[in-house]
Amino acid sequence: MARDLKADQEMLRTVASHAQKRDIARAAAIAEQALAEGFEHPLLLNVAAMRLEAEGRFEEAVRLLERAVVLAPGDVPARNALALNLQRVDRPADALRHVEELLKSHPELGFGHANKGNALIALGSLGLARASHLRALELDPGNLAALGALASIATHRGEHSEARRWAEQLLARAPGFPDGVLSLASADLADGATASAEVRLRELLADPRASATDRARAQGLLGDVLDAAGRYAEAFGAYTDCNEALRRIHRRFAAGTSLLAYAHALVKAFAEITPRWTASSVPESQSGGAAGHVLLIGFPRSGTTFLEVVLDGHPRVVSLEEHELLTEGVLRFMQEPLDLEPLARADERELRELRSAYWERVRRGGVDVTGKVFVDKHPLNTLKLPLIARLFPHARILFVCRDPRDVVLSCFRRRFQMNPAMYQMLTLTGAAELYDAVMDFAERARPVLALDWHEVRHESLVADFTGQTRAICEFLGLEWTPEMGAFATRVQGRERATPSIAQLTRG
Structure with a gap:
């Protein structure tokens, strides 16, 4: 049955009028009735999503708003509302994509720059977020x-x-x-x-x-x-x-396999492949132009950020702050159900492609590694050691340890950017079990993988800073420099958000 165009237009005006008066209940009732009758319009979807937002049903609101954006890609209210709700369901990368699309056509929107900044904060990019929020204030000085x-x-x-x-x-x-x-x-x-x-x-x-x-x-x-x-x-x-x-x-992170279960499965898969594990040889050209390659790993709150900031004080060192650089390799070889046989048998051509993908991610991260020692710091890359060994058998491993009691309590106390690993650490038991599983895997993997490995105890580094940093420099083939000790002056300008930053500014 054909719809009455004039009646639909009048209905849309009525819905818009109620919404502008903040009478969302009446606006949504009309919108939901029209949608139930099969009449789709961005305004109706947006208003119906408003009621869902008010009820805390953000996932359902996202679905309606995604449909609104498909129908009208240039609709500012719909795309902005979608970005806001994607933030609420822990999808900041998707939120950022929509806000950036919005700002391409409407760079004058102060609220758009503020929403972009909020997405960047959720992604841990503090410097970029600050720039976005300053731009928002230039356009709208009263933006709360x-x-x-x-x-x-x-x-x-x-x-x-x-x-x-x-x-x-x-x-x-x-x-x-x-x-x-x-x-x-x-x-x-x-x-x-x-x-x-x-x-x-x-x-x-x-x-x-x-x-x-x-x-x-x-x-x-x-x-x-x-x-x-x-x-x-x-x-x-x-x-x-x-x-x-x-x-x-953040209960959505409770769904699916927990990181603890993944770590236990990894221990089992590694035990099965250990008798057949062999090292690969990497051509020198597969270094991304770096003079050296270091993987700084361990466990969150063990002191990895501290050591990275210290190393950043060396003129021959560059680093990236907790970027996921091994994504292609993980997707290829370390997804569930875990079977490390294909990784152990991977030929040089496939490994070369994955190395190239890694160094391309480094390049996109804005770091020029040419002639430098590149430090890839990511604590939980400990669980990617088999992949690291196959891709970068000549890389050096800095493995940071700290008293487990301090680590577990610190993980429980600190507020991280939420993800499956951090969700696991919202209870003391969960944090302790995950720490135990990750350290257990590291102990099993180290002798088998035969990587060039140097263990750094956080307490020793703090107690004997000069002696420990000299030993680390010797391991990395670097001359020691006293500038490494001026970490408090460098830390405030760091881009990524970790719980350690404010502590390190105090020296």
């Missing part, structure tokens, strides 16, 4: 999201005076805005004003406007404040409350 994000970025980098300035500007415009409160509480903590920080955080936790994510962040920071005040039992309770909230917010 940009002010809050700039405060948060400065906080993460340990630049608390700058964070305080941004936060005070934000709270003058919007009292109680969570990003502002959290940044001020962090600045208070850095200044030793734990009582003031606690008051701010408890007020935020009592604010009914705070989202579940804001409350989780406040609980985690409250744990830090209580710990600094010597109230350890209360601090542990706050960390537990934070992590339980994060488990609910």
